[in-house]
Amino acid sequence: MSLPLTEEQRKKIEENRQKALARRAEKLLAEQHQRAGSGSSIATSSSQSKQGLPPNLPREPPKPVSHGVLFKQQNLSSSSTGDQRPANPHHFHLSTPQQAKESGKIQEDVPTACLSHSPPSQMTATRVSPPLAKSPPGAPTQQLLCYQSGQASHETKSTPFANTAREPLAKAKSFQKTPASSFGQPHRDPGLDAKAERPSTSGQNISDSRCGSGSATARPEGRLPQKSGASFHKAVSSQQGTCIRSGDRFQVKIGYNAHLIAVFKSLPSRSYDPATKMWNFSMTDYSALMKAAQSLPSVTLQPLEEAEDSRELPSAGGVVQACLPSAPSLAFVKGRCVLISRARFEADIGYSEHLTALFKQMDSRNYDAKTRRWSFLLEEHNKLIAQVRCLPQVQLDPLPKTLTLAFASQLEKTSPCVPETIPEADLSGVDSKLVSSLLPFQRVGVNFAIAKRGRLLLADDMGLGKTIQAICIAAFYRKEWPLLVVVPSSVRFTWEQAFLRWLPSLSPDRINVVVTGKDRLTAGLVNIVSFDLLSKLEKQLKTPFKVVIIDESHFLKNIKTARCRAAMPILKVAKRVILLSGTPAMSRPAELYTQIIGVRPTFFPQFHAFGLRYCDAKQQPWGWDYSGSSNLGELKLLLEEAVMLRRLKSDVLAQLPAKQRKMVVIAPGRISTKARAALDAAAKEMTTKEKTNRQQKEALLLFFSRTAEAKIPCVIEYVLDLLESGKEKFLVFAHHKVVLDALTKELERKHVQHVRIDGSTSSADRDDLCRQFQLFESHAVAVLSITAASMGLTFSSADLVVFAELFWNPGVLLQAEDRVHRIGQSSSVSIHYLVAKGTADDYLWPMIQEKIKVLGEAGLSQTSFSEMAEATDYFHKDPKQQQIYDFFQKSFEEDGSDRELLEAAESFDPGSGFQDLGGMLDESTLTDSPLKKRRFEFFDNFDSFTSPL
Ligand SMILES: Nc1ncnc2c1ncn2[C@@H]1O[C@H](COP(=O)(O)OP(=O)(O)OP(=O)(O)O)[C@@H](O)[C@H]1O
Structure with missing residues (x-):
């Protein structure tokens, strides 16, 4: 069965998972507080250290920082794609907007997990969660640059990227020094804040400041941080300017500002128009300029989109201009390769002009306009990766080594992939x-x-x-x-x-x-x-x-x-x-x-x-x-x-038969010594001579009942194993009340949803219970009496039937099997007969097979139980056993014996011979974990996955 989970179940599972996570977090927090109290580190949980951190995450607990720059802890490895961003990036904030203003310091988000190859003294930039959804069609992914300022120096050292070959961004003097090894942490205590205010090497007071948490969220490239916190104060006190689009380029309209001009002069596409007295630039320099301008306390530049938006609001008869693509030239893009078919992989990465140019040089390139991703044949993987490494602003992670090993033949191929044909094995050495x-x-x-x-x-x-x-x-x-x-x-x-x-x-x-x-x-x-x-x-x-x-x-x-x-x-x-x-x-x-x-x-x-x-x-x-x-x-x-x-x-x-039958030999070792003794005594009783017919029948019934009793622990173990194995919906037929009771009791104990139908169930309830089982996925097991529920009911939502007990009349068994094998059933059904060695099953099983064979020969049944050849292998036919077998045959063939046996069986009271179930099961069976487990949608969906190419 692979029924998908309902929305409600999914929600429930998610709720439970969240609860468990919250519990675990609470527990760990409590432990951390305890440890903090005893002076140990609280920042690195034991689970972290056990599981190991990726190389680009801090291994040390976050340290208090003593500089004026805002930090953001970011997991680079998971920020490469939209779906793997860290849920809660932590921030450091400047202490107060006022303090920041007074100290004249820049307030910037600074990723602590900047490029691993970035020298600590250099200003680095990285991409933070580009909001793809906001990009106009075909527009490059918008970027947000975050900077980390240079080493202590009055002179600003500003290199846009770790790679020294890259262009200097600006010579603005106001960047703060930031120890590159500092990491963000979610909360600061006042003590820490006080300590953080300390003289810098330049003798200036450098204070932390805090800004609104809004700065943590990704924002479109070029947009100023929302006017909150420190940025807002800057906007109020600084020189205002505007960017204006002009064809392929943009101009900056602003009064004279020495720092800004230094920035302008550092940009490669700069051009000064003496007529308008304005600087203009190629769009490729836009984001670098905006970022640098943001870091200048004396300047506020209204970004292009905002300017354009307000200038080009639709007026009567006016045309709304499409959003302008932002300029990514200096943005650092990071992504990874993902396999999309046996032959192809795609680059899951944001937009970069140079990268796109490189992609276009690949012979096997293919652009998917829907996903906006480029894909290539695997054989071009290594070439592409080698060439991407030459692009200073791009990091495209190759396919993991495991994948390149697994698909080595595709990577080395020079012609398009053909499905691998599996050679025919030489099985001449096998029976x-x-x-x-x-x-x-x-x-x-x-x-x-x-x-x-x-x-x-x-x-x-x-x-x-x-x-x-x-x-x-x-x-x-x-x-x-x-x-x-x-x-x-x-x-x-x-x-x-x-x-x-x-x-x-x-x-x-x-x-x-x-x-x-x-x-x-x-x-x-x-x-x-x-x-x-x-x-x-x-x-x-x-x-x-x-x-x-x-x-x-x-x-x-x-x-x-x-x-x-x-x-x-x-x-x-x-x-x-x-x-x-x-x-x-x-x-x-x-x-x-x-x-x-x-x-x-x-x-x-x-x-x-x-x-x-x-x-x-x-x-x-x-x-x-x-x-x-x-x-x-x-x-x-x-x-x-x-x-x-x-x-x-x-x-x-x-290729499958409509019914797949399986005889399951259940473990004789599970039958307790007491139950075994009761069984032996009952078997002996049957072979005692000089018995009336009635006494013989009573002896047989006792043997049959003792068998049921003895099988209970094995039956329960088997049912629990089925549940643990993900069998989600199945029927369990039994005959004796004691078995039905034990099963339902155990299912209740394990909180497995089930229905039960036996001789005491009214006909109205029978239909209702049957309907419930059919309709509700959560109903995992139907516990059914062989005689009371083998007819007239449909359980086609299951495709597995387990017979916990055998029954001497094969016709009844076949009818019971057909509760699942009927109209509405689209699958081949599996039937498991649980057979216990050394019990009445030794006689019932061959008897059933023989009867079926006779029916088959008479054209009354197409079923052959004897196909299950393993079924009879273990039966020893010593004279005593033969005698019991004959006795079984004789008893069950007599008219009316069925009813008599049925009545006796249903009301069987195990009395002193029946132990409490708990005593019959071992520890592994008696775990308290809820056993009802749902098969995860991964495998439901797994089967319907199709490769995109
Ligand atoms: N080729 C075959 N010829 C005859 N009988 C077969 C054949 N293949 C399977 N069977 C029978 O089908 C039944 C089910 O097989 P088996 O128990 O191996 O299935 P399974 O895949 O292991 O199922 P499960 O996951 O439920 O354990 C068994 O009784 C087995 O003997």
């Missing part, structure tokens, strides 16, 4: 039974895995046969065995059966199912172990496994869990890694990280880099938040190229 059974798409899966040298994440939809494919891939590398298979504990024995079924050449005694913490992990040629036991036994490993299968690999999504910490080193050293999951990420791309590096350990060695690119990483007061998502199109391309194969049921529906 022919298995190879001949592979469906065509499964064969493709095996070929893909072998083309990837046995390392992949097989993310096929539920029920597509990941098991058979994984066994085939592993068998291809049989020479490298022993094999390790790590699975949820509820399916360990199902895997054993699958190996026996598909690899007849494998002797059963070579399969080692690890059941307890005392077992050996390496005792077999095929070693099957649960996640939890692996973390206990992993220390036993002296020689690494070369071939490893991990079923439900999303169980490893959290790097902090013991299971993940145990598995990751094993995957790192293994030669072949086969990860299986129908839902690799259930809530966010961050969950994919461990699985990606499980398959490709060299990809994204730092989670932070992955987080910045694909998790919309945001720095919060408490550290980094990686719960978002970004760049999903590129992530999809990367996964498909190098990591993952995913097919949906709808992709391969034609």
